[in-house]
Amino acid sequence: MTAFWADLFDKFGVMVVGLVAFAAVVGIVLFLADRAPKKGRDFWQLLAFVSPAMILLAIGLIYPAIRTIYLSFTNRSGREWVGLTNYEWMFTQPEIITVLVNTFIWVALVPTLSTIFGLAYAIFIDKSHGEKILKSLVFMPMAISFVGAGIIWRFVYEYREQGFGEQIGILNQLIVWFGGEPQQFLQNSPWNTFFLIVVMVWIQTGFAMVLLSAAIKGVPVEIIEAARLDGANAWQQFLNVTLPGIRGTLVVVITTISIATLKVFDIVRAMTGGQFGTSVVANEMYTQAFNRGEIGQGSALAVILFVMVLPIVIYNVRVMRKQKEIR
């Protein structure tokens, strides 16, 4: 216990020093800008305000991104130019093709399922009693870490061989109760990928629900009422009034979840470590670059990830802009 407190004081000491040092640097920069000679003061002040951010971004994001593109054309150590070898490797190695296919399965299923569940739930709870609590329950997974979610679901999927004690995972217990045979959900390929996807859907549904719920409440009451007076049933009301009214939000939700899904790393890491044919691009990039020291191949995977994210982001930005103009 005393060791714990000593450790705590040490580390908080480091933090306080860090915070003070940061405050001092920013303070000095702004103080000098404040006291700059009248002539050219605007310029010095501009420099003081913009340059910290721009220097950090240049060193930490722009230069690394360009260098990663370069590294993707180099060999294992990143020193020798090898042309397109790494990309060729990516599209010919069966394991990496599985990784690419898995990524596509993820990005096809997660946004679709999350949006469907989120939308259905948002409609079901709209104007119901206890709407706030019901919302919180489904939204809660969004707040916790992917690693935490991974652990939660490891226990749901936990497997005990038949005859070797009781099941401790609820899913297998349910199967046993209904007279089935327990399954190794996380090891049986290719279905294990789907059980990982369930975790991501579990997390993202809350996000979809919150956004769509807000959008549904924004659909003018008059239009819904008019439709109802015209004799439209609930389904027709949804199809012809609600759905067109929330189309913009729907697109933003789907694209946003798609981007998050493409970059999914922690879930795969925590649940299978990418084994049993469950790896995805973001996870494989880490494995290649940092576990195996394959700088070139890891960089090529990072570039592929960027290429996959790019069109979705552009589309997303366009839709958001349009929405803003309408508003």
Added chain:
Amino acid sequence: MTEAVEKAEAKLDRPLGQRNEYTAEGAVARQFRKSKEKLTSPWATAAAIVIAVIWTIPTFGLLVSSIRTPTEIRTTGWWTWFVNPSFTFDNYADVLFASGASSANLGQYFVNSLVIAIPAAIFPIAIATMAAYAFAWIKFRGAGAMFVLVFALQIVPLQMALVPLLQIFSQVLGISGTFPAVWIAHTIFGLPLCIFLLHNFISEIPGEVIEAARVDGANHTQIFFRIIIPLSLPALASIGIFQFLWVWNDLLVALVFSGGTVDVAPLTQRLAELVGNFGRNQERLPAAAFISLVVPLIVFFSLQRYFVRGLLAGSTKG
């Protein structure tokens, strides 16, 4: 058309287009309320409750597990707890404070997470506020192009920066595997989004306020401290909370830059290690996971409004 409207208005007993708010209790008001309640059919509510239960059970099961004894966790399902209730905090004490080579040591990792997340939330917000002010209120050539560049940087996935940035940290600065390395990495990765969001907010501050201050002789530094920061406090809080949770929940940046030792690595990294050996750590993981979930859940339930706002704004980060 007009005929239909008249008919509808007759039916509703009020002009069409009026929001159906029921103020006082009149016969008409009651009728409105009834018609509104019909919208939520019992089936829909039942379906919603089923979904809510399914969504909650996994977390709830883990919470129940975390207060059972290690043998119980290993041999029976958490649902047997209802027949056979037991209650112990030993798991929590064990994963937090037990010493020994193989212990989880989460107490120290918890401290690491705090020491990482607090500065990693403050630094990017501070730097981004300054940059956002400059982009919004200091006129200079190339401002537009520079802002578009910052905006575009949001789409660069973290993965694109990891290898070269780690090389810079280890070979040039020699700080790899220390708290400052993790702080700086998180600061850089958080900047584009923070600048973008804060710019949206700060540029909407009325120009007259800033003009008036300038007429009184205030320079940019003074305007920044006396007007911009006080007025943007709500936005700073929203974005700060979101950035804090993002850092707290992060695994990737920690894995690459923290060095993975008990001196620096955050909770998420230790949890990932523990879950990597699921068989051996089974009885520890429920309590361990809940220790890492406590902070986000407190933030979530106490500051839900800010959290949602930050989330909606920051949904494209990563």
